[in-house]
Amino acid sequence: GAGVSQSPRYKVAKRGQDVALRCDPISGHVSLFWYQQALGQGPEFLTYFQNEAQLDKSGLPSDRFFAERPEGSVSTLKIQRTQQEDSAVYLCASGGSRFKDTQYFGPGTRLTVL
């Protein structure tokens, strides 16, 4: 079946612009995670959804970052008033009920803020 998909794959934004990154999880997966990966580093947790409920947003770096999953499937990560330090790859992962501890990652969105 289809894996996790993310769009766009690449996004260039001017500093101060708002961006929206989309994640389509594997069908039926209840868990959805967002991570941020800076160049040369491992991914860092941003936020977690179980169905439509955002259960953990402790990793969001500032109130400029906002995530939603209104119908418990597709999720959007929004970054307002982007800054250069927001440049990174944003990874989405989903997890199912059968192997609930395993996370399946999408290809990521590479965001470059100029």
Added chain:
Amino acid sequence: SQQGEEDPQALSIQEGENATMNCSYKTSINNLQWYRQNSGRGLVHLILIRSNEREKHSGRLRVTLDTSKKSSSLLITASRAADTASYFCATAFTGGGNKLTFGTGTQLKVEL
């Protein structure tokens, strides 16, 4: 912040040799997972080992876990050029739900 560190940061071997990567972490965990990341591709899940397990195998992969030392190792036997990638360990720490905390990664290069 990163939970742990992989060692070495970079490893270069010849095809057919074994590759060993180590991971250390800081807090009590529920499970530890290893992921592979190729250039231009997402993270691929390799293997998961739970805190009450000491060793696990999957194909050419062997993972060990020592919770007393808060460390894990990943062994790739009979390496292939296609194994060239970055390898990350990730921990689900106790009380942290299912979110993963990743290490800094080991860059493995397998040469023909």
